[in-house]
Amino acid sequence: MRAIVTVLGKDRVGIMSMVCALLAQHNVNILDISQTILRDYFTMVMLVDAAQCDLPFAELAALLEREGKERDLSIRAQREDIFNAMHRI
């Protein structure tokens, strides 16, 4: 199952490495990454494959959110379907 992970927050060293390590730990494969800095703000969108994830998807999303919050980042994982539904006919 494919999902979109978005990360927003003040830029600093190690954000990408932290998110990637978390995803790898739970066997989530990264398919595509787009990342930029907008006025000091780290903005990243990842397309991931969570089919082999060792956690139920809702728990993975909750874990990312929690880990993000501890570091003042907003991290969310949402199933890709929601974006396809809203933006593609």
Place this chain on the structure above:
Amino acid sequence: MINTTEIFDTIHMIDQQHLDVRTITMGISLLDCADADPNAACRKIYDKICRRAERLVATGQAIEAEFGIPIVNKRISVTPIALVAGASETESYVPFAVALDNAAKAVGVNFIGGFSALVQKGATKADRWLINSIPEALARTELVCSSVNVGSTRAGINMNAVGTMGRVIKETARLTAGQGGFGCAKLVVFCNAVEDNPFMAGAFHGVGEPDCIINVGVSGPGVVYHALKEVKGQPFDVVAETIKKTAFRVTRMGQLVAQEASRRLGVPFGIVDLSLAPTPAIGDSVARILEEMGLETCGTHGTTAALALLNDAVKKGGVMASSHVGGLSGAFIPVSEDEGMIAAARSGVLHLDKLEAMTCVCSVGLDMIAVPGDTSAATIAAIIADEAAIGMVNSKTTAVRIIPAPGKTVGDTVEFGGLLGWAPVMPVHPQSAETFIARGGRIPAPMQSLKN
């Protein structure tokens, strides 16, 4: 891959513009629960609801977590209880309401609708007993919602029922006086009621529906408001296009959630209701959309035209986004549940007569309106009759959910809390309609041709 701008658009809509799925409502038929023994009937009702809706709330929460979309309410609608309880040898239907309330609490939903009767042409004995039980039923239960259909385009208006509902609303207010007449917030009087409405308090599961079904109500006044901010000063063609595009996206999300819920629960998907349902939160108001179109305050001249455009564009945008559209589908204008409406009513710009005009062009009717506690039953009945006439003649659903707030007068406010918000008490015309309502009988069904 979807581009970054689109992804952040969606996230902004959820985070800052109150985009949500307002309700997943499971419709459950109780026709097979009828029993001559009222206790047995109530037990069957409780068991069937608990069995069917056991996983409803958990499934809703799971979808919410995986898609990152808030699903505000999980609810249940059931067959109009007058149809089920008619077989039972009892004259008080309050125990049926208690059974519904207990079942709703057991499965964890926040409202259950269907303590209802359909009497547009006339009432059966069961309909009358149900209507007589409404005040006590609403006072003794927390989650049960009640509705009565008193008119339709094909049948005309049952003025005996209209008169009765005026008294029932007064009695309901009296029995729930401690909570500002809260019982009345759970009671809707309809003309042309729909059988697949997922929104409370008027939801019930019609007899033409299958045994169990999933209906979804979407919302998103905040999203429309923000979209309109981007097209300030532009002609109405642009305004309509902008609303259509926004409604399309919001509805696609609702359709996805509805299909997912239906698949996971193993229950057929019914409809998506394309409604703009406001909440008392800042930035989630239908009134503010109308003001964004260029009106100083909602309720001033131009409001009806603005609402007509909004209502139509929401439908046009939403229809293509969903495989089955139904329910009420349009903009809601509940006064107490809309921050902008509350402000407009408080400032004295928005009054009952203008609201009545607005209901000619939007999806429902006079909704969540508090009037002085000493408003007579006949005046309330006459307000219902006016609304029903608008629905009957225009072949649309209209409804009245009015609260004669005990002990309150114009200028006071009534607090309901949560999504139901708070309402300033609005003035009604003091002149009597007593003799008019006392006539009873039926207003004949209107012409369907020679429309002018």
